[in-house]
Amino acid sequence: MNVFFDTSELVEIDRGNPEVIDMCKRLTNANARLSLSIVTVSEIFTGAYLRRDSKDAVPKARRLLAQFEWVDMNAVVAEKSGEVMAYLISKGEVIEYQDAVIAATFIVSGGDYLITENINHFSRIPAIKSKVYNAKRFRDLMIG
Numbered sequence: 001m002n003v004f005f006d007t008s009e010l011v012e013i014d015r016g017n018p019e020v021i022d023m024c025k026r027l028t029n030a031n032a033r034l035s036l037s038i039v040t041v042s043e044i045f046t047g048a049y050l051r052r053d054s055k056d057a058v059p060k061a062r063r064l065l066a067q068f069e070w071v072d073m074n075a076v077v078a079e080k081s082g083e084v085m086a087y088l089i090s091k092g093e094v095i096e097y098q099d100a101v102i103a104a105t106f107i108v109s110g111g112d113y114l115i116t117e118n119i120n121h122f123s124r125i126p127a128i129k130s131k132v133y134n135a136k137r138f139r140d141l142m143i144g
Contacts, residue, residue: 002033004106005068006099006116007043009135010036013064023115023139024067030142035069037105039098071109073101080104084125095121103128113138 012020027034048054048061073081081097081104088094099121106114107127114132116122122132133141 001027001030002035002110002112003027003138004071004109004111004114005034005036005040006102006114006118006122007036007040008117009115010040010044010064011047012117012135014060017135019139020135023135023142026139026142033069034067035071035109035111036065037102038070038072039101039105041065041070043098071105073105077101077104077108080108087126088124091124093124095124106131 009020013024024034044061044065045058048057051057071077081101084100084104084107085094085097088100099118103114103122103125111128112131114122114128115135115138116132117134119132119134123129
């Protein structure tokens, strides 16, 4: 099982959200593949470097990110990102470019589930709408 994480869920892990941490532990115990876009890596490091305590936050970010497989942005992901953005623009439902790249990376990498607290943005994309969960809903699905 390939479970892909949006930046919002890594922020929740950093904040100590017990539901997200429990879900990750369950996924690790089930030998799930935990993936994220290189865009998420960049967003997490941006936040860490902006913190007043960046000398502590950056190594902490490295430890958190090391638990995931990083999926690079390549030509295929770039083209898929353009397709996703063009679709959303044509519908008048634009999302941030970073989210379009994360969605495209999820699609290209063959993700099974996309875990995010930003369901509204990602569920606008028909190709992944049925695969988008927040941590609580996904944890309930795993337990249920």
